[in-house]
Amino acid sequence: MSDTNQLLEEITGSEYKYGWTTNIDTETAPKGINAEVIRFISQKKNEPTWMLELRLKAFRHWLTLEEPRHWAKIQYPAINFNDIIYFAAPKPKKQLKNLNEVDPELLKTFEKLGISLEEQKRLSGVESSIAVDAVIDSVSVKTTFKEVLAEKGIIFCSFSEAVQEHPELVKEYMGSVVPYTDNFYAALNAAVFSDGSFCYVPKGVRCPMELSTYFRINSAGTGQFERTLIIADEGAYVSYLEGCTAPKRDENQLHAAVVEIVAHKNAEVKYSTVQNWYPGDKDGKGGIYNFVTKRGICIGNNSKISWTQVETGSAITWKYPSVILKGDNSIGEFYSVAVTNNLQQADTGTKMTHIGKNTRSTIVSKGISAGKSNNSYRGLVRINKGAHNARNFSQCDSLLMGDKCGAHTFPYIEIKDKSAIVEHEATTSKIGEDQLFYCNQRGIETEKAIGLIVNGYCKEVLNQLPMEFAVESQKLLAVSLEGSVG
Amino acid sequence: MLSIKNLKAGIAGKEILKGINLEVKAGEVHAIMGPNGSGKSTLSNVLAGREDYDVSDGQVLFNKKNLLEMPPEDRAREGLFLAFQYPVEIPGVSNINFLKTALSEIRQYKGLPPLDTKEFLKLVKEKQALVEMQGSLANRSVNEGFSGGEKKRNEIFQMAMLEPTLAVLDETDSGLDIDALRIVANGVNMLRAKNRAFVVITHYQRLLDYIVPDFVHVLYNGRIVKSGTKELAMELEEKGYEWIKELAPAV
Numbered sequence A: 001m002s003d004t005n006q007l008l009e010e011i012t013g014s015e016y017k018y019g020w021t022t023n024i025d026t027e028t029a030p031k032g033i034n035a036e037v038i039r040f041i042s043q044k045k046n047e048p049t050w051m052l053e054l055r056l057k058a059f060r061h062w063l064t065l066e067e068p069r070h071w072a073k074i075q076y077p078a079i080n081f082n083d084i085i086y087f088a089a090p091k092p093k094k095q096l097k098n099l100n101e102v103d104p105e106l107l108k109t110f111e112k113l114g115i116s117l118e119e120q121k122r123l124s125g126v127e128s129s130i131a132v133d134a135v136i137d138s139v140s141v142k143t144t145f146k147e148v149l150a151e152k153g154i155i156f157c158s159f160s161e162a163v164q165e166h167p168e169l170v171k172e173y174m175g176s177v178v179p180y181t182d183n184f185y186a187a188l189n190a191a192v193f194s195d196g197s198f199c200y201v202p203k204g205v206r207c208p209m210e211l212s213t214y215f216r217i218n219s220a221g222t223g224q225f226e227r228t229l230i231i232a233d234e235g236a237y238v239s240y241l242e243g244c245t246a247p248k249r250d251e252n253q254l255h256a257a258v259v260e261i262v263a264h265k266n267a268e269v270k271y272s273t274v275q276n277w278y279p280g281d282k283d284g285k286g287g288i289y290n291f292v293t294k295r296g297i298c299i300g301n302n303s304k305i306s307w308t309q310v311e312t313g314s315a316i317t318w319k320y321p322s323v324i325l326k327g328d329n330s331i332g333e334f335y336s337v338a339v340t341n342n343l344q345q346a347d348t349g350t351k352m353t354h355i356g357k358n359t360r361s362t363i364v365s366k367g368i369s370a371g372k373s374n375n376s377y378r379g380l381v382r383i384n385k386g387a388h389n390a391r392n393f394s395q396c397d398s399l400l401m402g403d404k405c406g407a408h409t410f411p412y413i414e415i416k417d418k419s420a421i422v423e424h425e426a427t428t429s430k431i432g433e434d435q436l437f438y439c440n441q442r443g444i445e446t447e448k449a450i451g452l453i454v455n456g457y458c459k460e461v462l463n464q465l466p467m468e469f470a471v472e473s474q475k476l477l478a479v480s481l482e483g484s485v486g
Numbered sequence B: 001m002l003s004i005k006n007l008k009a010g011i012a013g014k015e016i017l018k019g020i021n022l023e024v025k026a027g028e029v030h031a032i033m034g035p036n037g038s039g040k041s042t043l044s045n046v047l048a049g050r051e052d053y054d055v056s057d058g059q060v061l062f063n064k065k066n067l068l069e070m071p072p073e074d075r076a077r078e079g080l081f082l083a084f085q086y087p088v089e090i091p092g093v094s095n096i097n098f099l100k101t102a103l104s105e106i107r108q109y110k111g112l113p114p115l116d117t118k119e120f121l122k123l124v125k126e127k128q129a130l131v132e133m134q135g136s137l138a139n140r141s142v143n144e145g146f147s148g149g150e151k152k153r154n155e156i157f158q159m160a161m162l163e164p165t166l167a168v169l170d171e172t173d174s175g176l177d178i179d180a181l182r183i184v185a186n187g188v189n190m191l192r193a194k195n196r197a198f199v200v201i202t203h204y205q206r207l208l209d210y211i212v213p214d215f216v217h218v219l220y221n222g223r224i225v226k227s228g229t230k231e232l233a234m235e236l237e238e239k240g241y242e243w244i245k246e247l248a249p250a251v
């Protein structure tokens, strides 16, 4: 054990692969937040008046709120909201011929990130492809496979475009799940949100490919405030993926997103995140503050929303992807792996609100802490009066590596209906010396062994991810824990 | 192949091995017997390189290399295999994946490319047959929920897959039913080869009916107090350990 502790002391922090910057001209809003800046953003996006009005309303509300700093188990210095640039858009080097043309510099950026913006038609057909909406700083630079999807009536575009092209849908649904009054960061987001993705799957349509958004922060001093809205109409199905990275910087950058999902009768939405924002260095310098509000509503009967997240990045992660189970027989799921190393902090979990009858929710959370990090699960299961026969099963496991990190579990349960069955299981374990030795004895070195054991530990969650993401995540987990031996 | 000279080792400040001497040549099978707590598992753990143990004196050469200087994974890659007395469970990691990783690491160490999936699966099939192991066990998580006997059989399966030059079997026969015992012994016998040696730790002479050893040693109180051939095992079975204790130097 003493030797492993020594190894622990030598934590080098994982090599963050995505820490580079693209050298592009950017157009930015002046630093700080005020009505002028909000008008600037709205004008840049050529928004209709109703959208600007909405932003300003949210902004005025935000001014009355205080930054929530105390209830979550995270620590950071107060954020100076006037020291942030709220809008940054890459400026193309030359005049582009048409809307579909993308600055080659940006194409290269995404290529380097392993994201293809080419619509390669594979021999096996489009089924094996993934449609991508690529967002850099405050704007979406390209959305692929739009036409193919449009043939099925599926709308997949940037949020900005949706505001222009599908105002009726945006007006109807935006803020219907996460109103700007919801919380401090939701209000801020509603005021200054930049880009994000919009997706509408019409009645009875199964989306034929995975949809995804790739978020990239590039500019210094900026915040990213994206907004995503997914609507699955009656009987529709869509699986949606989200990935994110950012350059290495000594300063902290704020990322405050809002994601809203609406599932109508018999519809199903699967939302998967692989979050790999820059986590800061081993001394806790720099990194992204990831303060995100994600919520879905199962508004129709027999609908289902499933969140899967693999959180390895960010200096601070603060998010609770939730489901409001309004329709009868609706299902909410939350599968999460949160890894913290070095001085990272994560306070994450979910909220399942049971309103309809026979509603079911499943929560599987795997927290892995290494280094001097802190990792908390915080979850609320609420069974409202009238939610007859509601069921919840929660499993919250924590894995500790070494003795300098922390794992905490805060399960809240509120039951207003006697017929409910709520089960909660929690375990805390350490990576066993005997497991590591067993691997060593078979010729597997300790670092690899940890990767293997951790991936095994998270299997239930990783199994929920689409194949390509699962493989990527396995590698990511191993890299995130490099240098941490327990 | 393995040469242990005056090996002294302990744990938590307590000396357990008090000067072990043992020579194992390629092609040989050595059996080690001895009462509970005499240091048999300690010896195998020290050979395999478990960190908790402190070696205070002595020397161990494995294929002419200083074994005690190597990290445990390199000992394994050099061809040392330990079948654990208590095999460890690794939830969520399939046996197959585990072995594929292990085999690649060992091959890489030897400068060999990893087997492709087809070759690997062929090898799995072949070795499974050798230990008459059900295919479903190979696909399950490493030892998780395995019965005691299944765990032991899995150790032999792993040994067959990794093809070590020296295998130390720590009470692999304990907890096996009669059929499983025969299967495990068969597995070992089929792996017996000119360039491979076995150290078999056991409490029961019965195993040695199946795996016939070249030498039998009695470990008592951290020392090998008597060595002989397979007849010694029968004598122990008959007389117990009392008479052996008298052979040990007074403490």
Ligand SMILES: Nc1ncnc2c1ncn2[C@@H]1O[C@H](COP(=O)(O)OP(=O)(O)OP(=O)(O)O)[C@@H](O)[C@H]1O
Pocket: B011, B012, B014, B016, B034, B035, B036, B037, B038, B039, B040, B041, B042, B043, B085
């Ligand atoms: N972690 C430890 N701390 C203190 N003593 C230990 C520790 N591990 C083993 N020992 C002691 O070392 C001695 C030898 O143990 P070992 O497991 O090597 O015996 P063994 O010969 O394999 O016995 P068995 O036949 O029961 O398997 C025992 O007295 C045991 O209690």
Ligand SMILES: [Mg+2]
Pocket: B040, B041, B042, B085, B170, B171
């Ligand atoms: Mg033992």
